[in-house]
Every structure is written in C-alpha cells, then in structure tokens.
Amino acid sequence: MNKTIKLSDKVIIEIKKDIASGKLKKGEKIPAEPELMEHYGVGRSTIREAIKTLSISGILRVQQGSGTFVVSKIKDETLSQRLKRADFEEINSVRALLEKEIVKLASQHRSDADLTMMENLLLQRKKAIDEQQQKKCAEADIAFHISIAKASGNQVLSDLYENFTVVMRNFFELRDAADIKHFNSSQHSHEALFEAIKKQDPNLAEQLTIDILNNNY
Numbered sequence: 001m002n003k004t005i006k007l008s009d010k011v012i013i014e015i016k017k018d019i020a021s022g023k024l025k026k027g028e029k030i031p032a033e034p035e036l037m038e039h040y041g042v043g044r045s046t047i048r049e050a051i052k053t054l055s056i057s058g059i060l061r062v063q064q065g066s067g068t069f070v071v072s073k074i075k076d077e078t079l080s081q082r083l084k085r086a087d088f089e090e091i092n093s094v095r096a097l098l099e100k101e102i103v104k105l106a107s108q109h110r111s112d113a114d115l116t117m118m119e120n121l122l123l124q125r126k127k128a129i130d131e132q133q134q135k136k137c138a139e140a141d142i143a144f145h146i147s148i149a150k151a152s153g154n155q156v157l158s159d160l161y162e163n164f165t166v167v168m169r170n171f172f173e174l175r176d177a178a179d180i181k182h183f184n185s186s187q188h189s190h191e192a193l194f195e196a197i198k199k200q201d202p203n204l205a206e207q208l209t210i211d212i213l214n215n216n217y
Contacts (some may be wrong), residue, residue, distance in 0.1 A: 011040050011050040019059065019070055029067045030060070091167055096213050098161050099145065101192065102152045103209050104202040109153035117147045118194050122187075129184050137183045138172040144190065148197065186212055 018024045031039065036047045051068055054060040059072045106114070121144040128137035142165050148159040189212045196205040 007042050007046045008049040008053065011042055011046055012053055014040055015050060015054060016059070020088065024070050024071065026070050029069050032067070033071075042159045046174050090214050092216060094164065095168070096210065098157070098164065099148075099209050099213070100156060100206050102154075102161060103197065103205040105152035105157070106148045107200050107202040107205045110151040110197055110200075114147065114151035115194075115198055117182055118144060118151070118197070121147055122191060122194055125183065125190065126187055129180055129187060132180055134172075134180045137180060138169065141172075141183060141190075142168055148193075151197070157216070182216070189215075 011135075015030075019026075024030055028185060030036070032043055033047050037044060040047070051060060051062065055068075059070070059073045060068050062068045063156070112203050121140050125137055125140035128140055146158075146162055146165065149158040152158060189208060193205060193208040193212065196208055
C-alpha cells in the first residue's frame, strides 16, 4: 500500500475485502470500534471516518444504539467497482502483467505517429511536473501508457489496458494532491522507456517498465 494513501482509505479497502470474503456478512453487525481499531491497527477517528464513508456509499448502516451493520454484498459489485477497491500491490501486479507484454509489442510495431504521440504526452507530463499540476500530470502519465498500448498493435490488449486505467486514476487520486514527487522521480525512466521503444529494443523496454513499477511508491 502506498504510504501516502490516507489511513481511512486503507481501512475502507480492508473492510470491503472482509465483506467480499465473507468475514463480514450481509445483515450482520460489525465489531465495535475498539476491536476494529486493534484489528486494522488504526485510531478511533480513522475507523469513524471509514465507517462514515462506507455508510454514505450504502455498504454499511449505522443504527444508533444498536451498532453498525453490513447492508451490501461486495461480491455483487461490477468489475469496475472491484477494480476501484483493489489495493496497491494488486494494482501493480496486474499493471506488470499487462505492461511488460505491451511494451515488448510496442517496441516491435510502433509507427512514427505512435512515437510522436508518446513524445508529446511526455512533454505534457514534464510540463505538469514543472507547474506542480498533479492532476494534469496523472492524466498525461495515463495517456502516455495508453499510447504505448495502442502502439502494441494488439487491439484487445489495448482495450483491456485502457479499461484498467480506471483503477490507476483512482490510485493517483488517493495520493496527496500536492505531492508530485512520485511523478518527478520517474520522469527520466519514462523518457528512457520511450527511447527504448523508439530504438525497438523490447528487452530494455521491459526492464525499464519493471523498474518504473518497482519504484511506484
């Protein structure tokens, strides 16, 4: 889990996992605050914030004098909803599976138009970093990786990756809005990845992708 993600968001993810796995069942009362604090290793205010958010979303119901109850089954959620509650390690693992194959294919099949698009998006990413525009940087980052997927020449893989970006956007939104250091520290690696694809070096492109994901903390 990325260290900059709010503790309450981490607890929300864990509670949803417990509901999805059946540890917390629909209609049942969840443990009291002290037990939740001990189980998730956080303070009272964090637990209350997480429960409030889950209550607003309709997953939990707070009944004064009786406790808090599970009112929604997470297992009935859509794939998009499931992706949104995925934790950081799950996100990175799936990204690695997809992107390692994508960059290798892009290195073989990229066109001049693909390279122009990638280069322009990298410039947008750098400009957003310089201007401390975290949201714009996140969008440029995602668009850059989508452009690589499109350059792979595999439409199914490209569509699958583009659909997966919903969880990447959610992850970036959970980062501190004023914190752009993650993007800044990986700008050089992204530029190197572009050069590897341009030079049609699939092995180097794959290694750079692994390095980017391993340092995505």
